[in-house]
Amino acid sequence: MSEKAQSRDAGVLVIGLGRFGAAIAATLERLGRDVLAVEKDPALVQQWSSRLPVVEADATNPEALEQLGAEDFPVAVVGVGSYLEASVLITGNLVDMEMPQIWAKAISGEHGRILRRIGAHHVVYPEYDAGQRVAHMVSGRMLDYIEMEDGFAIVKMRPPRETQGFTLAESKIRQRYGITIIGVKPPGEPFEYATPDTRIGGDDLLIVSGDSGLLEKFAHRP
Structure with missing residues (x-):
């Protein structure tokens, strides 16, 4: 392996x-990850050049990807979604280069199916995911919502009134509602992993996991 690849x-x-x-690029850069952004619009390149390592290139051209050393990166994110042809061509180029991990943005179910068929390892739907997340949050006392696979979700929420002042063992939340309280954060105090002796206060934040339907019912308790 070359020094560049290492x-x-x-x-x-x-x-x-x-x-x-x-x-994504700005967040990764802030987290200290090695990032190279590729953009063909000169205006966007200029806008971001002072904040990110960015190269002006057309990634639909496989030769352009080879010239900038794309094969040395283990992960690629295809953020081009609005232009279906460009999205598919770029993803196909990365597949041909045997990129170990390809994350690709899709704007529709059909778009996502195409990306998966040509070899994208992960397909994300930013607008759909954000809309689904906000819908769960505005419909009850949920403050944050992350859905995983097969209907499993993790939420941050305020505690229902019937749980306040009781320990988890006393309230029997798991037996009654089929969900699991992972942790509790009292106001001004650090997060604590939940135990049967954890007592829930009215101003606490709960981190709860389980089936999304059961979580919805629990979050709608008075």
């Missing part, structure tokens, strides 16, 4: 600096 073992190639790609 230096990029934890690096991420981000293609497209629209809102989605730019947010």
Whole structure:
């Protein structure tokens, strides 16, 4: 392996600096990850050049990807979603380069199916996921919502009144509602992993996991 490849073992190639790609690239950079952004729009390149390592190139051209050393990155994010043809061509180029991990943005179910068929390892739907998350949050006392696979979710929420002042053993939340309280954060105090002796206060924040339908019912308790 070349020195260049070794230096990029934890690096991420981000293609497209629209809102989605730019947010990912900027966050990774802030986290100290090795990032290289690729964007063909000169205006966006200029906008981000003072904040990110960015190269002006057309990633639909496989030769352009080869010239900038894309094969040395173990992870690539295709942030181009609005232009279906470009999204598919870029993803196909990365597949042909045998990129170990390809994350690709999709704007519809059909778009996502195409990306998976040509070899994308992970397909994300930013607008759909954000809409689903907000819908859960505005419908009850949930403050945050992350859905995993097969209907399993983790939420941050305020405790229902019937649980306040009781320990988990006393309230029997898992037996009654089929969900699990992972942890509790009292106001001004650090997060604590939950035990049967954990007592829930009215101002606490709960981290709860379980089936999304059961979590919805629990969150709607008075």
